[in-house]
Amino acid sequence: MVDLATHPIARRWPAQHPDRIQLYSFPTPNGVKASIALEEMGLPYEAHRVSLSDTDVKSSEFTALNPNGKIPAIIDPNGPDGPVGLFESGAILVYLAEKSGQFGGATAAQRFEILQWVMFQMGGLGPMFGQMGFFWKFAGKDIDDPRPRERYAGEARRLLGVLDTALQGRDWIAGEYSIADMAIAPWLNALNFYETKEQVGWDDHPNCVAYLERFMARPAVQKGLNIPAREG
Known part of the structure; x- marks a missing residue:
């Protein structure tokens, strides 16, 4: 059980709204999964900007919550059996879907189809x-060896x-x-940032192109993509 009032992370990222889900993250592809989910589900939360520098993600305060030193992580003061601390973006998505009763599948078959993806x-x-x-970037x-670039672009x-x-x-x-x-x-959206659309043949995958456009058009997605906001 995680007690937000005494947890080391609260010393560095104090909660202004301790009754809400606390999100510790940065707007990377993994980080925005959590913020988009929270926005889509309408769950009350408070976002804390945890940069990717070692001074943040490798700090003793953050690794007390996520020993792997990666964003995102959350603390839910209102978990099913008391306060819950979680890391790993996939686990966070599953937890939030179950907590909210949304986007996780209405039947067991749907749930497992979603989980496989x-x-x-x-x-x-x-x-x-x-x-x-x-x-690549x-x-x-x-x-000099081109094999790593070719390997990952091909995969x-x-x-x-x-x-x-x-x-x-x-x-x-x-x-x-x-x-x-x-x-x-x-x-998929990260391909823009990595500047590798040409290398992976993005335009040769029309279903993926249309899929990403649908996703990016959602208001909750547009908001979640910049939470926590980058500095400047």
Whole structure:
């Protein structure tokens, strides 16, 4: 059980509204999953900006909540059995869907269809796209060996093909809008930031293109994409 009043994270990111869900995050593809879900579900929350610098995510205050030192993380003072602290964006999405009774599937079959796509994003889309970004845009781009870039761009292209096929005749990946879309679509949007649309053949995946456009048009998505707001 997590007591917000005495938790180390409250020393660095004090709660102004301790009765609300506390979100500790930054607007990355993983971070915005949580803020978009909270906005879509209409759950009261308070956002705290935790930068990606080691002074924040590796601080003793933050790692007391998430020992893995990654955003996002939450504390819900009104959990099912008392206060709850959670890290890992996929786990947070599942928790919020169950708490709100929204976007998690109305039947057991729907729930597991949604969960399989959440896991698809967690185990495939996110890691592969993230590594692609590192080797195409960030420090990895300076490595002379082209094989890492080719490896991750090729895998990203393959995963887009899986999605494009699954989206044929569907607006949303599990049939109805769900936490699976909140997990997947922010990573598709990251291709803009990584500047790798050409490398993965984005325009060759029309179902993915239309899917991301639908997702980005949602008001809760537009709001959640900038929570917590970047400085400046």
